[in-house]
Amino acid sequence: MxxxxxSPLTSSEHPAQPVHESAYLIEALFLLTILATAIAVFMSxxxxxxxxxxxxxxxxxxxxxxxxxxxxxxxDPTSAQAEYDEDGYRVxxxxxxxxxxxxxxxxxxxxxxxxxxxxIYDLSTARYVSEVS
Numbered sequence: 001m002x003x004x005x006x007s008p009l010t011s012s013e014h015p016a017q018p019v020h021e022s023a024y025l026i027e028a029l030f031l032l033t034i035l036a037t038a039i040a041v042f043m044s045x046x047x048x049x050x051x052x053x054x055x056x057x058x059x060x061x062x063x064x065x066x067x068x069x070x071x072x073x074x075x076d077p078t079s080a081q082a083e084y085d086e087d088g089y090r091v092x093x094x095x096x097x098x099x100x101x102x103x104x105x106x107x108x109x110x111x112x113x114x115x116x117x118x119x120i121y122d123l124s125t126a127r128y129v130s131e132v133s
Contacts, residue, residue, distance in 0.1 A: 062112040062120040065089045069110050070125045077106035077127045089113065089120070103130040 065086035073080045073093060084091040090113040098105040110123040 058114070058120065061087055062089055062114075065091050066110045066112050066121050066123040069093050070108070070123055073106075073108045073110070073125060074127050077108070077129065080106075080108065086112075088115075102132050103128055105129075 065084075068086055069084050069091050073095070077095060077097075080093050080095050082093060084093065092111045092113070094109045094111075096107045098107065105126060105128045107124070107126045110125065111119050112121040114120050
């Protein structure tokens with residue numbers, strides 16, 4: 001009996017050597033790119049939400065200031081001032097009286113102005129004062 005010696009492996013018969021280091025690096029860079037993109041999107045959304053929240057708070061405060069001036073006007077329309085300072089806002093009250101035979105209809109437009117001079121909120125109201133006894 002003749003013994004056969006094992007034949008040397010050819011290059012096509014060698015098992016593939018895994019390249020772990022470069023695969024992990026590429027996966028890590030890919031995940032970092034996705035993470036950075038997600039963080040950028042979320043920061044943009046949070047910034048927009050904060051801006052909208054500030055605008056909402058400003059509008060709420062302006063509405064409250066306009067309501068206060070409108071209540072003063074309705075209590076006594078003849079003594080309404082032209083300009084008020086309410087909660088740090090400049091509030092104007094333009095009163096137009098319409099005299100009739102039986103009384104006077106007072107119409108008022110209340111406008112709240114921001115610190116930059118832009119109108120934030122407008123409110124129209126009216127009060128009729130009878131002069132019939």
